[in-house]
Amino acid sequence: MKFVCDDNLGKLAKFLRILGYDVLFDSKIDDHKLIRQSLEQERIILTRDTKLARFKAAQNQILIENNDPIEQLKQVIRHLQLKPKKEVIFSRCLLCNNMLETIEKKGIKEKVPPYVFKTQEHFVICKNCDKIFWKGTHIQKIKEKLEKINL
Secondary structure (H helix, E strand, O other): OEEEEOOOOHHHHHHHHHOOOEEEEOOOOOHHHHHHHHHHOOOEEEEOOHHHHHOOOOOOEEEOOOOOHHHHHHHHHHHHOOOOOHHHOOOEOOOOOOEEEEEOHHHOHHHOOHHHHHHOOOEEEEOOOOOEEEOOHHHHHHHHHHHOOOO
8 A cells, every 4th residue: 555645744654654654755745746646656645635635636535634643643544444564664764765675784884873883783774865774762662652553
């Protein structure tokens, strides 16, 4: 399942990416381009914009009702009856949506803070934007948020 989020749903896009879903998000995208992307790439539009939701061309869309990102995620999961798979959690780049790849520790010494290099063993990289990720303390905080919605 693939999504495109309007400019009001950056945090929801990030949470869906954390769960492994393919989510396009551009804070500067106009409504017509967003609808075109959804049609051409068979993506579900997620929007808070009632004007966008009224466009006839925006057929496959969900109007998100809440301002809270966790409540938004709950709504999408309920509405589409999603069953996120644990093996794909944290498999996408949170910045650009590409799939992450494992990288050897020795190849990233100059790209991460010294303390991180010293204390972490496993790293993944986005080959598109060159961002490196590791299991820092933020992972536990995200998992706690996801547990609130039984994930």
